[in-house]
Amino acid sequence: MPKVDSSALGKEPISKLLIKQSAPASIGILVMSLNILVDTIFVGNWIGSIAIAAINVVLPISFFIAALGMAIGIGGSSMISRALGANDQKKALKTFGNQITLTILLTTSFVVAGLLFVNDLIPAFGGKGDIFEPAKIYYKIVLYGVPILALNMMGNNVIRAEGKPKFAMIAMIIPSVGNLIADYFLINVFDLGMAGAAWATTGSYAVCFLYVLWFFLSKNSELKITFHHFGLNKKILKEIGALGFVTLARQAVVSITYLLMNNILFKLGGESSVAIYAIIGRMLMFALFPVLGVTQGFLPIAGYNYGAQNPKRVRESINKAIMYASVLALVVFTVIMIFPKEIVSVFTKDEYILKETPSAMRWVFAAIPIIALQLIGSAYFQAIGKAVPALLLTLTRQGFFFIPLILILPNYFGELGVWISFPLADVISTIVTGFFLNREVRLHLKPSEMQTTSIKY
Template sequence: MSAGVNESRMGTERIGRLMVSMAVPSIIAQIINILYNIVDRIYIGHIPGVGAAALTGVGITFPIITLISAFSAFVGMGGAPLAAIWMGKGDRKHAEKILGSGACLLVIFTIVLMAVFYLFQKPFLYMFGASDATIGYSLDYMSIYLLGTLFVELALGLNPFIISQGRSRIAMISIVIGAVVNIALDPLFIFVFGWGVKGAAIATVLSQAVSAAWNVNFLMGKKSSLRLSFCNIRSDFRIMGQICSLGISPFIMRATESLISIVLNRGLQMYGGDLYVGSLTIMQSVLQLFSAPLTGFTQGVQPIISYNYGAGKFDRVKKLYRSMIAVSFTISFVANMTAMCFPALYASLFTNDEELIGLVSRVMPIFLFGMLFFGLQNGIQPTFLALGQAKISLFIAMFRKVILLVPLALVLPRFFGVMGIYYAEPVSDIISAATACILFALNIKKILSKEYLARIH
């Protein structure tokens, strides 16, 4: 199928079939992508003798890894919807300028991130909840992972631009080949070569390099309807500003995950100790596993919404966002209910330590309760983003994590001890999801009007 046909079908093909064709490859890609970290933690948690401590140490690097991926989301999730809107308006040349400016931003972010984290990684890791017993594992993993920062940025930041063309299968292959490399190399480097935590980091860097090479090769080739060319890879500050304006919401969503991890890890270390920090590593891994299909689904549907919105096809937009919200809620509810019912089963994937499994079994049902309803927000927020509503999407992201969760995680332990940290998550999730629903009901009619579309674009 030609690039032009892939693009135009987003405005003409039957919606159910189009959503499946776009979302399924993206879901598969996200599930496989999350295996980068999940597989690392599963193998690390089962290293004989030191598995629990090593798992905790690697878990403490999560804020840095999340922040690095947040900058890729800044560009990919900000630039790709913008490019899709301009393709829907028929201006491919401008869409390619957006891609080129996005690639330039990814390189700039790489340089800054590597400089900052190499200079301050040890004090950062202690600040994030490391102890003398776990800092060695954290440093072993992070010092190698940072070498692959550019690969991470290009692998994750360029992938949405491929999806925005209607080429979800190509985007999926990029993630799949990287994950396969990682899964194959992990046991070899960790156990056969005896490199332990360092081996897991090396496997991750090499796998991200393969994914990045695939993305760049496709976007610079003839089959891409958005061509990445050297003449467009430059600092067009006006376009960069537009990318950042739309990308700030997904950036905040990911970056505040880093902030949350820091606050929760420090609180768990202060009120509980390494065992409690290890429980968070496992529960965050489970949440990542559950969020992967949701992220893949919304990433697959989002460019279809953007394209049809840019083309003024509001009836299609309504059908698309209604389906996206309903599916997001259903996936979130079912997935989190299984974890609440069988917490020990999920914990045993990551560790053999009976004490750690017992702790996770007690706290996971509490920690995940709010996630039963959070699928509503997971469908609403990407809808706002697809419609170019960066401010509303940003507020929703900030409200849950910065305004609610962080203060609750700091205050509740003063009354409930270490359990207060686990209570903070469901309280913030439920309030935030309800707020997102209210904002959507109040704003969607105005956004879906030709007058409003003409005014903002």
């Protein structure tokens, strides 16, 4: 694979860059999402529908800890993109070194705490009744690999910040393919059940880590750090923390959402309702892969050109990212609306779940065509280093609107109230994000404004 310099982010046409950055990100997210989907299908057919619910209980806990790495990766990568755009290699190297140190320290601490309070956390996230034991087995094994997953997530974002999306794509594909192969042998051949599913996941993280490590040690990476770069710098940590907190807060809200959803649905319909949500949740991860890919591809382009003080290219990247993502979201919406029954039948043969899930899925995906504006808008503020608006806009969808809705509407509409909360939250949060993004572009993406408010390294 030929060496690509990050300066291409400031030179090539925006449309070409978006495709070049987004396509590998989309493919990576697709394969990762397919992994989660197929993993769910394997577990549902080889172990049972209770196992699907058990994994759904564990995911928000383990992913919150792993999200520390993602948060540090995205926060630091915003700094790295802008530093490379401003031709400040020293800043970029020190930031990367601090990312590694911070990821290891924080995730290891949280894993220890997670193992100590396992019997309290699983029931709190909906792992009750028949779900508890399989969830506990899966949780304890997967948690061992979470620090490695966090380092992978952090490294993946840094690779993308360097303008090397193809390598980032491969880093996402490796654990997905590895997990599926291991799933087949450990669950189906060796009949290890939930433990097999968990070890397959943890082992795939380790294989991915070896690849990420190879990338940064090879000539493909511009970030050649030495021992002194690992020393923590207060100023850098503050900026990583401010920007990374946006991602961490989003994942925290996701985890809280899972906690509330699993408990609310368990109360309304028992284990079957939790399984329905698990299937819909997997489809949300899978179906939105092209939209999320455009969002990931947009981040380094906007950050680099903002750092290079080129407002015209920044504006163009915003407009085209929203346009491309909206078209893709509309395609996803159409498929979900037409084929919900066929999609659900792949996961389970349970008659109740087959009957109830399609209608719920249609409600959940009802406002997906407009979601691109919300995702790109909140991502923009993170890309340019404006932590407060990035945080607030990131939290609008699930934190400020969705959570209150699922606490209120089920009291009047039962389980239907849970599902209609999704499109309502999407519509309101998109309107709010559109307002603030439009104001930001009008007021602060002018040549004179960029020159006077550029970030100093």
